[in-house]
Structure formats: structure tokens, C-alpha cells
Amino acid sequence: MSALADLPPLRESLDAHGLLARKSLGQHFLLDLNITRKIARLAAVGEGDLVIEVGPGPGGLTRALLETGAEVVAIEKDERFLPLLQELAAAAPGRLRVEHADALAADEAALAGGRPAHVVSNLPYNVGTPLLVKWLTGDFRPAAMTLMFQKEVAQRIVAAPGASAYGRLAVIAQACADGQIVMDAPARAFTPPPKVDSAVVRLTPRADRPAPARLDALQAVTAAAFGQRRKMLRSSLKPLGGEALCAAAGVDPARRAETLSVAEFLALADQLGR
Incomplete structure (x- = not known):
């Protein structure tokens, strides 16, 4: 923990590496450790748990997850962030593995190596929904998912019949998992601020998930x-x-x-x- 605590603030790390969010990749960074620590608490992970995180970017949520004592496999498509994430890995020896890959094509079950794995992510806006459907319906069965989406997408996931947000995503999600919105995040919490607010959804896969x-x-x-x-x-x-x-x-x-x-x-x- 001491090595993690000695790391510079995330904004300083971004500046030192000359890194900015890329709109084309749907990147909006969470740099406020109070928020990322709350997400880690909501994910209910700790020492001995394995977490798969998609799109860690500069590692704000990754730091909070590592502070819990969990082991993290971080899947990052944008190679610009790999040096920054390796610095984070050095501060938490043996507990952060960085995979340079496209999460849509990743084999999460292989990355987990047969262990139960939680998925905890501030998802890139442009791939959040297809990733969720992949995790809900694919061969990989997460222990639980704690995921940040655009608020409108979060509402679509948990919507009830008759609600304007109720549609295909709600039916697929609710057939496969029990979910609820557990936290709201205003646009100003992100760097750069998106044009919409966000929300965290906690999903627990159902034992009777359809075949x-x-x-x-x-x-x-x-x-x-x-x-x-x-x-x-x-x-x-x-x-x-x-x-x-x-x-x-x-x-x-x-x-x-x-x-x-x-x-x-x-x-x-x-x-x-x-």
C-alpha cells in the first residue's frame, strides 16, 4: 500500500506523459480518487479477489481497486497508457497485469485462468453496451459486474416494462442478471467532462441464466x-x-x-x- 500511496496525483502523471483523452475511443477519465474508491467499495472486492478492468486509461479506478488488496487484470487498447499502467504495476508488485488488447475480442475466461473474476470498469462510452451483452450472454461468467455507463444506458439496463427506457437491453440484461443503479456520477466528475451524466450499475449473474x-x-x-x-x-x-x-x-x-x-x-x- 505504501508504494501506491507514494504515486503522484493522476493529473500530474497525465501531464508528465503528455496524455489527453481521445474522443474517438470514447475516453473520459475518472481522476477523483474519492469517486473511484467509492466504486471499488460498491464492487465489494478485496484481498484475494480477481478483477478484470476494461479501459483503465491512466489508472484512476485501477489504483482504487489495488488499494483494496485485489488482483487486477487491466485490458487497455490505447498503447499510450501502457507506460503509465506499468508504473502502477511496479507500485503493486504481482497484483496488476496489463493486457494490451481490444476488450471486444478478449477471452476473459482465459485471462482469469479458471478463477472467479469480478468485472469492474469505467467503460469507454462507445463500447459499453456491446461489452455488457458479451459478458451477459457469452461463455465467460463473471462473479459480478460493477460498471459505469452513460446514465441513459444505465437506465435502459434496469428499466421495467412500460417505462420509456424499456427495450431489448433491459430484457437481455434482466434475463441474465439482477441489476440496480448504485451510484450517479455527474459529468463534471470526468476529465474531459462528457455531455451527459453517468451512473454505475451493479449486476449479479442469475443462476438460472438462459442456455x-x-x-x-x-x-x-x-x-x-x-x-x-x-x-x-x-x-x-x-x-x-x-x-x-x-x-x-x-x-x-x-x-x-x-x-x-x-x-x-x-x-x-x-x-x-x-
């Missing part, structure tokens, strides 16, 4: 239903069976996608898979 074939069917049903969300299901689901599919699932074909519960979408997916 891969069921998830594929669920994604097909939600894509059709929400692709024409203002139409009745008899119309929006017509390519998949329309009224017959709805009847088999016990769903009124005169309803619209945003009124269906996750369980009803799963019932439609089960019938589609038959």
Missing part, C-alpha cells in the same frame, strides 16, 4: 418486437410466426413489446426454439 440456444431465441424475438415497438406483436413478430407464436406462448398478439415482462419474452423465445 445459449434460449438466449439466441430471446435475442431474435426482442430484435423483432422492439424493432417495430409501436406495432402490435402480431405485426412485429410476423416474420417469426406472429399470432401463432403469441398463442403458443400465451401472449395476447394485440399487445406491444414494451408491455411484456421478461418472463413473457422468454416464453416467446421458448416457442420460437421449438
